[in-house]
Amino acid sequence: MKFNQPSFTVDEALQKLMHFCAYRDRSQKEVEDKLDSMNMIPAAKEKIIIELMQENFLNEERFSRSFVRGKFRIKKWGRIKITQELKKRGISSPIIKLGLTEIKESEYRATLYELAEKKLEKLTEPNSFKKKGKLADHLLRKGYESSLVFDCANELID
Template identity: 85%
Template sequence: MQHNQKSYTVEEALQKLMHYCAYRDRSQKEVEDKLDNMKMIPEAKEQIIISLMQEGFLNEERFARSFVRGKFRIKKWGRVKIIQELKKRGISSPIIKLGLSEIKESDYRQTLYELAEKKLEKIKEPNAYKKKGKLADHLLRKGYESTLVFDCINDLTD
C-alpha cells in the first residue's frame, strides 16, 4: 500500500503557508501542525516559521487580538472560555493578556446582560430557583466569570 503524499520544497511550503496565514491570523501552533501534515523536517519548519514571522505573516499577538475580538463579538464568549481556547493553541499568558485588552469592560458587562436577558426569556421553567440555575449554567458555559454571572442573575431576577 503506497501513500502518494506530495512532497514540498521549502520555497513551495513557504508560499503555501503564506497563503494559509494571509487568509486569517494563525497561531504558531496551527502553522506547526500544518507543516507537520506537510511532512516537513524540523530544520525546514524552523526556517519557514522564522520567514513567516519576519515577513509579518505570523504574529502571535495579532493572532491573539483578532481571536479575542472575533470570539467575543461574534460568538459572545466570556474571558474564561477565550483564555482556555488560546492556551489550547499554545499562546503564552503575556500574549493572552494583550489579546484580552481588546475587550472593553463596559462592552463585556453589556454583552453578558444582553445574553442573560435573551436566555431568560427562552427558559420555560416555573421554579425560580431552577430557572436561575439554568441561566447560570448557560452563562458559565459561554465562559463568563462566576462572580459576574451571579451578580448579573441577581440584578435581573430580583
C-alpha cells in the first residue's frame, strides 16, 4: 500500500468513478484498474461496480459498440484488430460480436479500398509483386481479414 496516496470512502470512490464513466464509456476492467489505483478493498470494489452497473454508468455492450464505432471510423481499424483490443480490455466474445454489428459491410469494404488506394499512392515500388506485398502488409496491420486484403490488393494491382 502506498502511504502518500489519499484514501477514499466507498461513496467518494463511487462519485469519482461515476465521473470517470460519464466522461466516456469504460470497460469493467478499466474501472477495476481505477479502483486498484485508489487502493480500494475487494468488497468495496465489488459494491461500487454493482452500483455503477445498476445506475447504467458501466455497460459492457455500450462500451463495446462505441469502441468499435470509434476505432473503425476514426482510426480505420479492421475487425481483427478491434476484436484483439476488446479482448485485451476483458470484453467477452458474445459482447464483442454485438459490438462488431456497428460496422456495415458496405462501409467496411469501402474503407478497406480507400485505405488501399491511399497507401498505393505512397508506394514507389516498381515490382508489382513486392508492391502487392507491401500493400497487403499495411492492410493486415490495420486489422483487416487476409481474404479481403488479398482480393483488394489483386484488384488494385493488376
